[in-house]
Amino acid sequence: MKSSVQAKRDTLNGLLFASPWILGFLTFVLYPLVASLYYSFCSYDAISPPHFIGLENYRIMLTQDPLFWRSLWNTLYMAIFGLPVSLAAALGIALLLNQRIRGISIYRTIYFLPSITPVVASSVLWMWLLNPQVGLINTSLHRLGISSPPAWLSDPNWAKPALILMGLWAVGGGMVIYLASLQDVPASLLEAASLDGAGRWAKFRHVTVPSISPVILFNLIMGLIGTFQYFTQAYVMTNGGPQDATMFYALHLFNRAFQDFEMGYASAMAWVLFVITLICAIVVFRTSARWVYYAGESS
């Protein structure tokens, strides 16, 4: 039997080994987290000491800051329209790349490559592709006979669709995860379905999708979190313009904090974003019981 002294020592050793992580977590995660919650109730410019103003930041945000609502809508737009499109595109490409044909690993590499390109670099590249007059996209549209193609990033109505389009180029990350799960779809089930006379679509709909549904859920949640933090592309390419069409929540938050000396307000925005993301994630999780199947579960 282990003596209690030994058990204590083991615990201490364990904690000691984990201490680099624990210290890092306390210093770089927990403290800033708690501090930002406190600052969200303060008027704080990051230079002078903060002073408590209660719910004032939240009141201003909800009642006096039109850009808050605008940026929230822009971000939700990306979640509602952009995210499903990119999830579907990733799955579509994964299905195509799940074929047994010669040189498939080369195709897989090609489709994955864009997602390891730094976002800033790909954003600059896409600024050229989306250039209304000389960009590759509009030049091609001209060739196809479309006389006045959209001005993309210069047009408030087309700026967000342009960013969604650009996002499709970098779906490689999600695609790889789909691909891995597609290879785990039980061949026995697919075979059984075939014997029962199921066509391609029926097999996809009733065997493949349920089998990979946990992975769809994972990609959906990660995509949701990523979309709510959409920042770099807008910061690099449009800086929120034209006419605030690409003023996303995180960009507005960043500008408030680092351009306007409103660190307290920015902290409040960050907590509101956290709550919104949390609610969305909970809703997705709750509804997932209806469409996500785990192996071993009876359906």
Added chain:
Amino acid sequence: MASEMEHNAMALAPGANDHCYDHTVSRRRLLTFAAATGASLAGCGRHVKRGPTEIVYWTGWSGHELDVQRKLIAQFNQTHPHIRVVMLSQFGNSGYEKVRIAFAGGATPDVMSTVWADELAAYAMRDVLRPLDAYLIASHRDITKEYMPGIAKMVTIGGKVYGLTVSSSTNFIAYNRKIFLQCGLYPDRPPETVDQLDAAAKRCTAYDANGNFIRYGFRPSDLSMWVYPFGGSWFDESTGEITANSPQNLAALQWMGSYARQYNMRQMQAFSTTFGSSSTPNGPFYVGKTAMESTGEWERAFVERYAPGLSWGWFALPFPTGGRPQSTTLDGSIFVIPAACKHPDEAWEFLNWMTSHDAVKTFCWSIKNVPPLVSVSRDPLFQSDPLFRFTIPIQQGPAAFGPPPLPTWTMLKSAISRAEDSVMLGGEDPARVLNRLQEEAVRQLRRATEELRP
């Protein structure tokens, strides 16, 4: 000392300390050696203190302008043996955010030129900058006599001087003489009033058969600047009131809006961005896709670099009847000494030298900027140059305006640019937009004032 070391090494070598006597001696020697080393190291420490004081300077300049500054600093270090200036470039997108974070953490260098004129009031009012008045008096300097009036005013916040400048620039309109001639305009008689500007812009605009732009005359942008030729302003210092929706400001925005009604602004913007930004070889002005462009002294260097053959001229910002002739805004990098500076006296000595007649003359002439010092602007070197002969009177005149001394100016400036977009691209009513802007600006200022109140 070398022989002593050898000796000790020998004494410590195995076999050398067979005798107890030798052993003790060697140990004693070792202690002596250690003590001697310690003493000499301590001596080194004292030596460092007697040597030059090192001050750290953060610069906001880059490229060839940075090279010029580097040469000046080498000259300063050579002529001031008791100070050594170490320059660190903070140029780039994140440079200015880094500056803000440095102020927040009290981790600022001794001197910095990485504060924009737009931000000076915000920093000064937060007490993170050292007022320079006492130093100026001690050095027998009077900036109201040395600097151009607009610039002296710009660096004075609440009656105290918080920074000095070494260069400045002027807003004016550059025009393509060849296009003027082709369109039946006299290249030697460029527009003076906004009516003349509008007429010239219309004449120079050309479309293809499908109604797409081949060339546009002029695209007005930057409302924060255009209110000045119209007699407007953003802040009335005598009353402490925001004046965003004054009749003059409204006239300026209505005038800009008239372009949005006359031309397809989205198409014009798309067309103008096609050729890259104005600081690239494909900038619309350099490839003849626009007849006129709002710019500054830097234009000359760009023309030399990107379109050496371009025949171009310049004219002051046009104004309406009853407006302000020869107006310009002032901005740019400001040299400041942060409150947390560790060597303020040495920092001042450096700043004093950098803003002296000779240093400013060298710097401004090398980078072809307007000298902010009156004495340098009168120098034959600058007076012999036609562009400087044109811009210096504007800089020195009564219509040269620095940023309003508001702690919320950067915030207001981005709100102004959004207001401009809603009129130019969104087709909104200028009066409504400015009223909204006024409300927002007043609210921001009230909040900041409450926050800054001790």
